[in-house]
Amino acid sequence: WEIEIQQEECSDEFTWLTQKKPSFNCIELQRSAAYLNWRYLQHPYVHHHILTARKAGELLGYLVFACHGQEVQISDWCAVEDNYRAVLTVLIGDLVCRLRNTGAMTLSAFLLHSDPRLSLFTQMGFWRRESSPLMVHWTGAQRPSTNDWLFMHGDRDI
DSSP: OEEEEESSSOOOOHHHHHHHHHSOOOOOOOOOOHHHHIIIISSSOOEEEEEEEETTTTEEEEEEEETTTEEEEEEEEOSSTTTHHHHHHHHHHHHHHOOOOOOOEEEEEOOOOOOOOHHHHHTTTTTOOOOOOOOHHHHHHSOOGGBBOOOGGGGGOO
C-alpha cells in the first residue's frame, strides 16, 4: 500500500473511483473530484486532509478527516468495490498511527444506525455513541425509508 496525504486538489481519478465503489442501494450524494475539492479542500472554516490509498500508483480509496484540537472527525471515505473493507481498514489504521504523536484523543465517524458499513467500524474498535437528529428535505413523490440513506459527517451542514 502507498498511503499519503493528498497534496494538491483532487483530479479525475477521484471521480472514477466513485464509479468503482460498492453500491449499497442507498441514497447518497454523488461525489466527484470537483465536489471533494469544493466541500473539503476549499472549505472556508475547516481544514480537511485527504488520505489516499494506492497500489502501483492506482487510487483505490480515500479518507477525509479534520482535526479539531484533540478530536479528529472522519468526514468522508470511499474505496473500490473488490477491496472495500481492506482499503478502509488500511486507511483508518494508517490514520490512527499518524494521530498517535499529535495529541489527538478521539477519532470519530458519523454513521446512521442502518449504515451497512457500521459493522466494519465496530470490528475496527469504534464504539457506538449517542445519536443526534438528522433532518432531510425530500421533494420526491414517495419518501424513502430512513434505512435507504447513506450519510457521512461531511454531508451535514452544521
